[in-house]
């Protein structure tokens with residue numbers, strides 16, 4: 001029977017004193033997940049917007065496929081990215097396995113379908129709303145797409161935030177391709193898993209609290225963006 | 236307008252290469268085996284207000300969409316001054332939908348977008364258009380928080396500011412209270428006084444009486460008659476129009 005009370009006190013102390021190990025792990029988590037979301041947005045937002053905007057044969061199937069990809073478990077993505085990056089894999093020569101870059105790649109692969117699927121939905125809804133008006137004005141396609149992205153911007157920002165929320169909280173993908181190496185690839189979720197299994201609950205709890213704060217922060221940001229958008233009339 | 240006579244066709248303000256007359260010949264639109272539109276021969280001239288009158292479901296909105304090239308008929312031809320309604324022609328025609336599509340932006344940004352598409356953004360012109368619509372103080376307001384009447388006036392102002400040669404209006408006052416109706420009809424009247432050709436869809440007999448120079452009565456996708464407004468209201472020829480004017484429920 002461990003002393004949970006002591007663990008909580010120690011966790012609080014780690015947080016308040018700004019323990020360097022803890023800060024390092026938090027910073028790495030943020031860097032990896034923000035990097036992954038940036039990549040995912042660069043690919044997923046235009047991809048989703050185009051799928052939501054264009055009409056082409058096979059579009060329905062692509063939408064179904066995209067929605068299915070959204071639900072892939074992180075460990076499966078970790079496994080696939082591991083196979084790509086491992087020495088025998090096609091990207092093996094790059095030597096990226098067990099580096100933060102590998103973790104960014106894995107989380108980007110994880111989050112891109114989510115970003116693309118949500119962006120597709122946002123743009124498609126707005127496109128349906130604007131369609132006839134744009135036709136009556138003979139709006140060129142690039143101006144139409146630009147207007148859809150601009151008027152859907154707050155929804156698209158919440159899409160990016162949702163992507164960040166999924167990336168920062170996942171453990172399966174980063175542990176496989178990052179390996180949870182101290183001072184190199186250890187992030188909040190993998191550290192929590194490791195420290196808990198070692199029985200060192202203080203650091204795990206402290207990191208858990210940071211994760212919860214981050215997730216509350218992301219949700220608050222989403223709500224803030226939404227209500228400001230509604231006030232500004234583009235929600 | 237509404238002075239009881241049909242103005243002569245040749246007084247168009249766009250005499251050369253103008254979009255009028257609108258002509259439809261042999262236009263048929265069939266969906267699921269149902270003939271929604273069957274227009275053998277229709278000509279709408281350049282002057283005043285032509286009102287498309289008819290009960291709900293007669294095909295008035297469809298006719299307007301077919302005229303603007305938004306819906307392609309299964310058969311027949313639509314021409315504006317001899318030109319098919321492609322994108323270029325469509326930009327010279329204003330269209331205000333029954334449920335106006337307002338961009339999720341400010342009132343002024345709605346005008347700016349429409350004017351920008353044709354490359355003629357002009358802030359002072361936009362402000363004049365807002366003033367004419369009674370929206371002068373609302374330029375920075377999000378368009379989607381406007382009242383029903385304000386929304387219709389914005390949609391109308393956004394169409395008018397592009398200086399269209401023809402304006403197509405689909406039930407622009409269908410869900411408005413009398414004061415809001417008067418405001419919208421005032422805008423239409425001022426535009427017509429400046430020489431704009433208007434084709435207005437309504438199921439409202441009172442509105443048709445107030446605005447129409449010419450009436451086209453549509454029933455079950457067919458035109459049962461087309462006449463100068465004064466003649467139409469004094470002595471409707473078709474049984475469907477007679478019944479409609481007398482307040483009977485026509486099937």
Ligand SMILES: Nc1ncnc2c1ncn2[C@@H]1O[C@H](COP(=O)(O)OP(=O)(O)O)[C@@H](O)[C@H]1O
Pocket residue numbers: 266271289290291292293294295296297298
């Ligand atoms: N896209 C469509 N597909 C099938 N039927 C339609 C379509 N649009 C309209 N209709 C039908 O055509 C008829 C005429 O519609 P509409 O032009 O909207 O009537 P109105 O404007 O005179 O009230 C209605 O019965 C409507 O259900």
Ligand SMILES: [Mg+2]
Pocket residue numbers: 295296297333405406
């Ligand atoms: Mg209608």
